[in-house]
Amino acid sequence: MSRRRLHSLQLRLVLPLVFLFIVGAAVIVGFVIWRAYDSADSLADRELSLRAADLASYLVRQPDGTARLDLPENLRQAYGAAPAADIFAIRGADGRLIAAMPQSFGSVVERWTSASEHAGYFHLKELPGRSDDYYGLGLALDSAAGPVSVWVARANGATALVHSMLEEFVFDIAWVIPLFMLLALGIAILTTRKALAPVRALSEVAGSIGPSTTAVRLPQASLPSEIEPLVAAVNRALDRLEQGFAVQRQFTANAAHELRTPLAIVTGALEGMDPSPELDKLKLDVARMNRLVGQLLSVARLDAIALDVSGMVDLNDVARQAVANMAPWALAQSRRLAFDGARHPVVVSGNVHAIDDAVRNLVENAVAHAPPESEVIVSARPDGRIEVSDCGPGVPPQDRERIFDRFWRSKAAPAHGAGLGLAIVAEIMKAHGGRAEVSAGAEGGAVFTLAFPMSAAAR
Missing domain, CATH: 1.10.287.130 (Signal transduction histidine kinase, dimerisation/phosphotransfer (DHp) domain)
Known part of the structure; x- marks a missing residue:
């Protein structure tokens, strides 16, 4: 990633959002899983509490004053259907065992202290005749036979189905949460890009100044x-x-x-x-x-x-006239000036006087750098170009971009130059929507080119 992108305002806004959404998704998924298992345990505890209250409600007092558990047939069958899964024991206020299933659990409960009104949880690892671990609770409850202590428990694997169903539910919705987070993150990124669109437009305007x-x-x-x-x-x-x-x-x-x-x-x-x-x-x-x-x-x-460039100008005529006007001056400088014109008019939109100034500046520059008795050639091309070529030392590649800057002069430039002629040429071409270029000649020297956009009439 480039250094510029690392300092991007958009990246600085999006990265914290990405981090926040990732952490948020992980926290939410973890919270949902924790709440699911906690709810499963709470449901199991509530079921045991309700079962203890249910058992206490079926206690009756016998004529001799003792308590007896009188379960309906359906409950008796339900407990008998899963004797290894669900166990219970009931003791009276005097500590005597009223009922137990299995009897071995009653024997264990007889050694315990009486239950309180607040649920007391226990884990029974070993029960004679049983290989399962049991988790349960004990409660002190009121009944028709008086106060009693009721202990109920369920085998450790009996809640596996509930946990399995909860796990399936959790994992069914767990993948939706990251998907939702990604959707929200995408919306946040698009919103950020849209919010920064005026800033990008602003930078484009600033770059044009x-x-x-x-x-x-x-x-x-x-x-x-x-x-x-x-x-x-x-x-x-x-x-x-x-x-x-x-x-x-x-x-x-x-x-x-x-x-x-x-x-x-x-x-x-x-x-x-x-x-x-x-x-x-x-x-x-x-x-x-x-x-x-x-x-x-x-x-x-x-x-x-602002230069008026709306007129129709024939580059052939402009170049020919400039050569004719400057030929005597070039001869006085011991240089020859030649013209190579196109066969047909080369018409462009422009200002004839400004184009003439640009050509004259290029000719003066070429004559100043050309060796004595050499020839400077001014050419008009059908594709909207005027070329001025000389046999001088040429322009080094590293100087070809800066040569059109104001007051810039190379070390080899003649002492009488001020560094403004080529800058004027560049400004004139910019006003015409064209460009000024310099390249090396085929036989040495430099070739300066004025490239104009062709007018619709010429096309």
């Missing part, structure tokens, strides 16, 4: 009351975070705007100066600053304004 979706808030409806304060606190934190992002974006846009005018003045002043090596270096630095300011403005626009 990022720098570009800071306006999203966690829903507070149908949440357990224990979690509502946490969700409310997280939403307040997101409010503060969104405000911080807004201030940062506004600052970036304002700073970029404020820098454009001084840079334009500096660029114009440098153009009017006499050529020199120092001037060429200054012009390169100013060009880099102009490029950085332009990228910052692009980032600010992408962050602040």
Whole structure:
């Protein structure tokens, strides 16, 4: 089991329930069995007490004043039918034996003290002429012949049938109890899962929140009351975070705007100066600053304004125009720029200006990394892809995910880069519902791909 599942709230709720139901089932089954056997013993004791009272009720006083047991014929036959199972003995207040069955039990009882009004239990292990153990009780009772002591007992195996019937009953219902417990446990687990469903939905919403979706808030409806304060606190934190992002974006846009005018003045002043090596270096630095300011403005626009991608754009035309516009610049950098177009229009839904910016950024990146006198190829594919390939050093596999992060630059990147160009490309593709990827070229170098979802008209 993974560490994450061990820390699951659902598991923490269910495991105590499982333990409780298992212990509860065991306790209930044990209690039912104990009560069944206890009830069997209680029934046996009550039967003996009733039998003793029944025997006392059949005592009569004879004319000479002595007591005699006058059993009805049916009771006499019942006792005679099981002489080894049921035994009794009756003594008068003077200690004389009135009646006994068998007589050997009467001989034993004659040596005992008189019974009291509270039942006194006994276990008779040995009875002359009998091999059974007997369990019984003695009671002091009133009768027509006066106070008497009555002892009744039953052989140990005589209650086997009752115990057997009780055992069968217990085991017939014992398996139902764990089944019921399992059913109740299943209902408890399903109820727990249902109760935690809003929390799982909450986590999905939380996972979708990022720098570009800071306006999203966690829903507070149908949440357990224990979690509502946490969700409310997280939403307040997101409010503060969104405000911080807004201030940062506004600052970036304002700073970029404020820098454009001084840079334009500096660029114009440098153009009017006499050529020199120092001037060429200054012009390169100013060009880099102009490029950085332009990228910052692009980032600010992408962050602040939702891009309209509802137009129909022919990727073939966009790629061809970008190559035509940037070819002179590439030649000035001692690189060649080529175009490999599709035979038919490649139409996608998008924003033509944003797609052009993405292609230009990829071309600038490829030219910066390609060796002198090499060729950068821009291709438009029928399946909605634009590829820009170069013959440079390529991108190591471990850097291919991070290369589209803002301000991230590899150690081998040119010094004039700011780490924003590819991040802008990724944001543009995200707005179009597509993706930006990088892979190794067939003959070395890198291949950057803009993959667009095809429009319904193109399909």
